[in-house]
Amino acid sequence: MAALGARRLLRTGRRWFSETVPGAPSPPASPLYPPVVASATAKSKAAKSQRLQRFNQRVHAAATVEEKLRLYGKLQRPKYTVYPQTFALNADRWYRSFTKTVLVPGMPPRAAAAKPPVAVAGTTPEAGRAPEPGAEAPRAPQAPGAAEAAKTSEPAAGAAPYLDMGELRSLACDALLQESFYQNKKRPFLYRDQDHTPGPFLTQLVSTLAAFLSGRNPLLAASSLDLNPEVNYYWHHGEEVVVHGHRKGRVDPVRFQINDNPHLQIRVPKQLPEVVPLESDLGDVPVIDHKPSKLPLFKKQYENKVFIGSKVADPCCYGHTQFHLLPDKLKRERFIRQRLEDQIEVVYRSNGIASLFAWTAAQAMYQGFWSEADVTRPFVSQAVVTDGKYFAFFCYQLNTLALTTETIKNNPRKNICWGTDSKPLYDVVEDGNVKGFNDEVLLQLVRFLLNRPKEL
Amino acid sequence: FPGVRQAQWLTKTKLVEGLPPAVQGIMDNPAHGLQELEERAKHAVSHARLWDTPEVAPRREQYCPVLFENLIHICRLMSGKYPSLSKRMLARNCRIAATWERESILLQVRGLSGILMNSMTPIPPVASKEEVLATREHVLETFYPIAPTIDLQEVNVYKELNDTGQCFGDGYPYSHPHTLFFLESANVRTNRFRPEQLRAKMLMFAFGNALAKAKALHGNDPKVLEQPVVVQSVGTDGQLFQFMVFQLNTTDLVSNDGVKNLVWIDSDRNLYEKAQCVPEVKKRVVTKPAGISGFQPDTFKKFLALYLHGTV
Numbered sequence A: 001m002a003a004l005g006a007r008r009l010l011r012t013g014r015r016w017f018s019e020t021v022p023g024a025p026s027p028p029a030s031p032l033y034p035p036v037v038a039s040a041t042a043k044s045k046a047a048k049s050q051r052l053q054r055f056n057q058r059v060h061a062a063a064t065v066e067e068k069l070r071l072y073g074k075l076q077r078p079k080y081t082v083y084p085q086t087f088a089l090n091a092d093r094w095y096r097s098f099t100k101t102v103l104v105p106g107m108p109p110r111a112a113a114a115k116p117p118v119a120v121a122g123t124t125p126e127a128g129r130a131p132e133p134g135a136e137a138p139r140a141p142q143a144p145g146a147a148e149a150a151k152t153s154e155p156a157a158g159a160a161p162y163l164d165m166g167e168l169r170s171l172a173c174d175a176l177l178q179e180s181f182y183q184n185k186k187r188p189f190l191y192r193d194q195d196h197t198p199g200p201f202l203t204q205l206v207s208t209l210a211a212f213l214s215g216r217n218p219l220l221a222a223s224s225l226d227l228n229p230e231v232n233y234y235w236h237h238g239e240e241v242v243v244h245g246h247r248k249g250r251v252d253p254v255r256f257q258i259n260d261n262p263h264l265q266i267r268v269p270k271q272l273p274e275v276v277p278l279e280s281d282l283g284d285v286p287v288i289d290h291k292p293s294k295l296p297l298f299k300k301q302y303e304n305k306v307f308i309g310s311k312v313a314d315p316c317c318y319g320h321t322q323f324h325l326l327p328d329k330l331k332r333e334r335f336i337r338q339r340l341e342d343q344i345e346v347v348y349r350s351n352g353i354a355s356l357f358a359w360t361a362a363q364a365m366y367q368g369f370w371s372e373a374d375v376t377r378p379f380v381s382q383a384v385v386t387d388g389k390y391f392a393f394f395c396y397q398l399n400t401l402a403l404t405t406e407t408i409k410n411n412p413r414k415n416i417c418w419g420t421d422s423k424p425l426y427d428v429v430e431d432g433n434v435k436g437f438n439d440e441v442l443l444q445l446v447r448f449l450l451n452r453p454k455e456l
Numbered sequence B: 001f002p003g004v005r006q007a008q009w010l011t012k013t014k015l016v017e018g019l020p021p022a023v024q025g026i027m028d029n030p031a032h033g034l035q036e037l038e039e040r041a042k043h044a045v046s047h048a049r050l051w052d053t054p055e056v057a058p059r060r061e062q063y064c065p066v067l068f069e070n071l072i073h074i075c076r077l078m079s080g081k082y083p084s085l086s087k088r089m090l091a092r093n094c095r096i097a098a099t100w101e102r103e104s105i106l107l108q109v110r111g112l113s114g115i116l117m118n119s120m121t122p123i124p125p126v127a128s129k130e131e132v133l134a135t136r137e138h139v140l141e142t143f144y145p146i147a148p149t150i151d152l153q154e155v156n157v158y159k160e161l162n163d164t165g166q167c168f169g170d171g172y173p174y175s176h177p178h179t180l181f182f183l184e185s186a187n188v189r190t191n192r193f194r195p196e197q198l199r200a201k202m203l204m205f206a207f208g209n210a211l212a213k214a215k216a217l218h219g220n221d222p223k224v225l226e227q228p229v230v231v232q233s234v235g236t237d238g239q240l241f242q243f244m245v246f247q248l249n250t251t252d253l254v255s256n257d258g259v260k261n262l263v264w265i266d267s268d269r270n271l272y273e274k275a276q277c278v279p280e281v282k283k284r285v286v287t288k289p290a291g292i293s294g295f296q297p298d299t300f301k302k303f304l305a306l307y308l309h310g311t312v
Helices: A002-019 A045-060 A065-072 A091-099 A165-182 A198-213 A332-337 A343-366 A439-449 B003-011 B021-028 B037-051 B060-080 B129-134 B195-218 B297-308
Strands: A079-082 A101-105 A224-227 A231-241 A251-260 A264-268 A318-325 A379-386 A390-398 A415-419 A428-430 A433-435 B013-017 B088-092 B095-102 B105-112 B115-119 B176-183 B224-236 B240-250 B261-270 B274-276 B280-282 B285-288 B291-293
Touching: A045 A065, A065 A343, A091 A101, A091 A343, A101 A343, A165 A198, A165 A428, A165 A433, A165 A439, A165 B088, A198 A224, A198 A264, A198 A318, A198 A439, A198 B060, A198 B088, A224 B037, A224 B060, A231 A343, A251 A343, A318 A343, A332 A343, A343 A379, A343 A390, A343 A415, A379 A439, A390 A439, B003 B013, B003 B195, B003 B261, B021 B297, B037 B060, B037 B274, B037 B291, B037 B297, B060 B176, B060 B224, B060 B297, B095 B195, B105 B195, B176 B195, B195 B224, B195 B240, B195 B261, B224 B297, B240 B297, B261 B297
Parallel strands: A079 A251, A101 A415, A318 A379, B013 B261, B176 B224
Antiparallel strands: A224 A264, A231 A251, A264 A318, A379 A390, A390 A415, A428 A433, B088 B115, B095 B105, B115 B176, B224 B240, B240 B261, B274 B291, B280 B285
16 A cells, blocks of 8 residues: 555656646647548438538528528428418327427416406496496496497506506407498408408407507507518428438438418517526427328428518517417318317417417527527417407417427427417497407407516 | 699699698697607618518518508507597598589599598697688689590499498497598509609598598588588508698588688608618629618608697
8 A cells, every 4th residue: 555655656746747847848739630520521421410510510600690591491302381270180289299399278377466457347237337436437338339338447456557448348349340340341252251350350459459558568669560471480300211202211300381471460679578487397298100291291392481570680579479360261160060179279279389389489590599509598479369259369488499300309398388268259249239248358368468578 | 634733623622732730730749759759660661661571672562551551550559648549440441432513513432542540539620710711712723625524434323422431320439530541552653653643542532531521420411611521641652652631611512612622732752762672782892781761750750740630
């Protein structure tokens, strides 16, 4: 043991001695020869991975976001076109597996303080009510056309301004009556019922509500409203073997592209706050063993577009809320006739998941993130899917963009989508009256529009 | 042949250049915060002309309506400050029909009149009573020997209609036509109206709306109105804006004398000079950078002032 100790001492002593020799030239900092890497042009697996790495480095090193997007979607190959509004059975399970999304039913829990106290608006008859002590006197019904228009308002406890449900309800009813009853329109074109009444109604409703609530939500006051914008996103997920053609036998990533046209879109300059932390796990992502073409999904080769609704130079580059209108092909009566009642909700869900994934992922790409450079903060957006009468609300949080085979291996993060079932806003409109108006749906819509970052 | 002069004769109107002082007052009033909106208006123009589509440059059919929507969105957001602005309703594709007699010639205006904005409260009369009475001395210019109905289509009319596309009688809350918007968004230049013709079209449709509203309010008998009806109109092709305020003083249009109607026209205002989608490069040097050049905030201020007129 002593000999060992002596040897160690000797060894360390020798090393210490050689370290402090003054004037010895230190070895050059950079190696004399470039690193030995695999060739980029050989027909080998190492060469293929070297080419992929070089491509990744090129995209990482791109100077501007436009350049990055251009390089990302440069190579055009056949890809699956994913349609958010689809009649495919159980499409929402497939879409969840393509986008690694967890579906949580119901709306995300918000802090109770953030919810604006809502004035109690009773469905009292129009024959007046005794004014509550200390409250405003109820205003006379605004229009004989809108039913249940008696407005009352109570000052909420605390300094937060109250929300006048009666006013909002009358705005919504007026928009509905304007489009369906008051304006003389020609008969709707064949199979274009949605463009005739529910489309304009949705536009009117959202624009008037957004303008009305802009005093309360400064984010809305700086927002940008688009009618019929384009939202596109292109991504890879999974792997497959090329079946036929000159590239037969090679292993290729499965490419997807979403080309969506929401009816209305609100974009804002500041991002919405995250709902849950980035690494939360709220459920499971369905795993489907079949090829995507069994859904049915079809392949096409065209330009790989990534677009949120306006170009990168726009200051309003984050999304707030989207509004989707379901076409005539997917109306409820058709599903009921074909005895597929359970697929009605699937239509709303698949539309919400696919559209919101495309929008949030495109927003993340506009900020410079992509599948090799995963997002460092979650991107949140909201959507309302409707067919004119039934409304379904969705909130999406994008936690990860890394869905390709290499990046998904060690990625525990999942994207989360909260969604409700579709509920009717009203029962029927006849003779200038809106019957059976549902305040819950309107309240949820208003809460969506009032969503804003904490510091505002 | 200038269209506005013919339209003036047909509608028995006197023309005043520039916008009325009430609207000018709204523009000059600093309390409305029109300065901060300049930045937003510039963004709105850039979005419509440059950023709206994944292609390089959007076509006029796309950017003209988008520009209009963006400007209206900015105007509507002012209702956070003025809550009574939410008492407005936009009606698209509304059909207008109005008939009147002019020196024993029966005239009518029919058609899709663009986008109409209705409000619950009428616009107060812009000209004072004295100015209205002073129009009696004004003589309408005639175009002898050209008949004033030149270039008008002669049609057999079986029903003399007077309606503005909405059922005004049924307790419709937004019963007063406020502003008409005309978007000349055809891609091909020959399909678009020239500025002069656009102004004439604006005048005719504003007159038609005002006349139908007056007849609905006061009945079909021709008379001088106690409460003149005011209808505004804005026409654009995406870059040039024409502003117009029309006041209907009388429905007695058969004779050539008496009280006339009044119209204030502010024509050919550019919102911006040029929208460069890709930077122009000559000999490897960027001569014109991409973006909007020559932005005129006054035009947007006039747009906003016309929007706020009546509630502020």
